[in-house]
Amino acid sequence: MASLFSVAALIVVCVTTMLIAFYGLRISRTTSDFYVASRTVRPWWNASAIGGEYLSAASFLGVAGLIVLSGESGLWFPIGYTAGYLMLLLFVAAPLRRSRAYTIPDFAQIRFEDSALLRKLTTYLVVVICWLYIVPQMHGAALTLSIATGLPGWVGPIVVAVVVCVTVLSGGMRSVTFVQAFQYWFKLAALVIPTLFLLARAIPEHAASERAQSLSTQLESVTTMNMYETISIILALLFGTLGLPHVLVRFYTNPTGSSARTTTVIVLCLLSAFYLLPTTLGVLGILYTPELGAANESDATILLLPGRLLDGVVADALTAIVVGGAFAAFLSTTSGLVVSLAGAISQEFFNGTVRGFRISTILATALPVLIAVLTSSLALAGAIGNVFAFTASTICPLLLLGIWWRSLTAKGAIAGLLTGAITCGLSLSVGIFLPTIDLWWVHLLRQPAAWSVPLAFVVMIVVSRGTRRAVPQNTDRVMALLHVPDPSSNS
Amino acid sequence: MQNPEAEHHSQPDSSPVNDLPGRFAQQRPQRVRVQAPQDASLSVTRQPPEHTAEEFYVRQLIRSQLRLACAVAAGLLALLVGICSLLVFWPVVSDIELFHIPLPWWVLGVGIYPLIIVAGMLYTKAAARNERRYRSISRG
Numbered sequence: 001m002a003s004l005f006s007v008a009a010l011i012v013v014c015v016t017t018m019l020i021a022f023y024g025l026r027i028s029r030t031t032s033d034f035y036v037a038s039r040t041v042r043p044w045w046n047a048s049a050i051g052g053e054y055l056s057a058a059s060f061l062g063v064a065g066l067i068v069l070s071g072e073s074g075l076w077f078p079i080g081y082t083a084g085y086l087m088l089l090l091f092v093a094a095p096l097r098r099s100r101a102y103t104i105p106d107f108a109q110i111r112f113e114d115s116a117l118l119r120k121l122t123t124y125l126v127v128v129i130c131w132l133y134i135v136p137q138m139h140g141a142a143l144t145l146s147i148a149t150g151l152p153g154w155v156g157p158i159v160v161a162v163v164v165c166v167t168v169l170s171g172g173m174r175s176v177t178f179v180q181a182f183q184y185w186f187k188l189a190a191l192v193i194p195t196l197f198l199l200a201r202a203i204p205e206h207a208a209s210e211r212a213q214s215l216s217t218q219l220e221s222v223t224t225m226n227m228y229e230t231i232s233i234i235l236a237l238l239f240g241t242l243g244l245p246h247v248l249v250r251f252y253t254n255p256t257g258s259s260a261r262t263t264t265v266i267v268l269c270l271l272s273a274f275y276l277l278p279t280t281l282g283v284l285g286i287l288y289t290p291e292l293g294a295a296n297e298s299d300a301t302i303l304l305l306p307g308r309l310l311d312g313v314v315a316d317a318l319t320a321i322v323v324g325g326a327f328a329a330f331l332s333t334t335s336g337l338v339v340s341l342a343g344a345i346s347q348e349f350f351n352g353t354v355r356g357f358r359i360s361t362i363l364a365t366a367l368p369v370l371i372a373v374l375t376s377s378l379a380l381a382g383a384i385g386n387v388f389a390f391t392a393s394t395i396c397p398l399l400l401l402g403i404w405w406r407s408l409t410a411k412g413a414i415a416g417l418l419t420g421a422i423t424c425g426l427s428l429s430v431g432i433f434l435p436t437i438d439l440w441w442v443h444l445l446r447q448p449a450a451w452s453v454p455l456a457f458v459v460m461i462v463v464s465r466g467t468r469r470a471v472p473q474n475t476d477r478v479m480a481l482l483h484v485p486d487p488s489s490n491s
Numbered sequence: 492m493q494n495p496e497a498e499h500h501s502q503p504d505s506s507p508v509n510d511l512p513g514r515f516a517q518q519r520p521q522r523v524r525v526q527a528p529q530d531a532s533l534s535v536t537r538q539p540p541e542h543t544a545e546e547f548y549v550r551q552l553i554r555s556q557l558r559l560a561c562a563v564a565a566g567l568l569a570l571l572v573g574i575c576s577l578l579v580f581w582p583v584v585s586d587i588e589l590f591h592i593p594l595p596w597w598v599l600g601v602g603i604y605p606l607i608i609v610a611g612m613l614y615t616k617a618a619a620r621n622e623r624r625y626r627s628i629s630r631g
Contacts, residue, residue: 072578075599079607083567086607090560090614227579234571258619265611272604279600283592404557480549483556485622 009324047266052180057140058384067282078275080237094257115410138372190325236449240388243395393420412464420456
């Protein structure tokens, strides 16, 4: 019974996504021409679309799971995801919109016209980051589907991959802003409804004084992370958001630099509103499903809670709503990433032809599916945290110094990117195989952001200083392009 | 990178007006395609830098925007790291409870978000003010 509801919800979400993709173009032609509109898209729509794309498996399932797993420390993840957007607003939003760059390799090319190597290197980094980011989405899909329906783990990733491929290949990504704006509100609803039902059940139960006394004891009983790890994660999330490829593409639909800022402030509000829900559900998870933390299945918290607190049709329906929302999260994030990724691959290897884009799309989805099926899931939010650490050590210094420091040289940028990628990548991959023991060097390897991000910055700055003569001639003009306010805006 | 879908759908765009019957053809709004810039438009004219007043004002603008962004970012970092170390070095805070939930949970789970939003709003206002100042100076 429960699985029937969930399968129905899953099918509804997948079919709706594909239908919007197929007919999105037609709808947009008969109502208001969508792509004209997208230049004057109201910041609210744009912000909803950014929220829809950004809230991935890690946010939807992972945050509550991490709170169950590591208690108070888990609360830092949603804070980091949100505060990362504040950093984006502060340093990147308006200048990047004015730069007319569509992707990070584009930005590298605008800033350093002569360095084909830098463009190539950023392309490769974007490809790696996208893949690392898609794999946890696939893990989430595998987990959700096997818990909700009992189907084997590989079905989930395949469903996501097929739907994403069909959507992207049909050209339906044209209406992507439209789809993703809706998906934000859908995901929000898919958590609001269960949260309200569960709270209505849990609060009267806890009002009985004895259980209420035990509430704080239970919350405090979960072992937390140590201070170094927490600070390292905060840094990774704050600086990692700046360089996410699928996030940056979204800024292109803002008409001006200052509207890009308005959009980002609204995104901050939308994310804050959203993260209250997984946080609440995580607290409920500590109370009702604490054993999941010990069994390393904490990511299933949100999926299992309705069944644990309620029973009968209500529980099944609520589970189905959560499953639908979770798949909306996997689909929206993955399709955004696949478009960025396929674009980068086709540009690099197929000269950007349409046929090349199609082949790249299939490549872009097939490899993560394979990896996801062959590997087992880390904690989702933790896996995404590692991707943020990698982005923060590579793309982030390039963007920050590229936008704000005129003395950056292509050689400096390349040296910094390589240093960040190699040190952070190596220590993360070694760290995965290390047992969780409380030694300082294990912590340093498992959470490298606190040292690898400053290291990448320092290398970029030092090498740029050493190659001072190589500062491009047109730097002043590029800087003016990035920072001079748009003529048409009157704010 | 060029936007591949733009090419992908260029077929219907090439003759949009002819597709529509009769008088509707006249009413159809002109389509404007948003697409990634072609390589040509990515290059910024390359001439020796001009050391004019304009150049100086742009530098001033960049400096003031950077100072503003760094101030807000430093404030945010100090706040987050401060809270983090407070919880580690002064765990007594956890004894304070509100509705049976320890104070740190309220601060981290709910309290920080409004601060982030307010910081974003204040920054946006201040950044727009910097740009207005630049405009009035560079025009006058």
